[in-house]
Structures are given as structure tokens and as C-alpha cells.
Amino acid sequence: MLEELSGTTKCSCELDHLFPVDKTTLSRHIKMLVDCGLLRETKNGTRKELCISDERILDVIKLVKDIASTGE
Secondary structure (H helix, E strand, O other): OOOOOOOOOEEHHHHHHHOOOOHHHHHHHHHHHHHOOOEEEEEEOOEEEEEEOOOHHHHHHHHHHHHHHHOO
């Protein structure tokens, strides 16, 4: 989800088709990411727009993937 929001803002409804879970489960995951400060949520009318709070989290994700792929 964080990689999907890289460099952009999207409505939570735009993420529905990307994850094979029901809307309630996706909503709970989004809330958890907002509550821990990884995502920022703003309301625009009836839309809940999401963006990454700090793009440096993507560097952390890349580092973890690199470590996992090398087995170190």
C-alpha cells in the first residue's frame, strides 16, 4: 500500500481493487497506518485522501527487500 501511494495522493476507494480483501479489512489496515503515522489522511468532501507522511519510509522498505533478497 505504501509503495502504491509513493509520490501521490489517492482516495482510499482507489485502493480497493488492488488488495484482495473486503473493504472493512482494508479500512482497518489504513486506519492502523494512519494511527502509527505512516499515512496522512485528509477528507475532501466524501473522499478520504491518503498520502505517505514521510517518503523516507520507502527507503526503509527498499532496504528490507534488498536484505531479504540477499539473505544477509
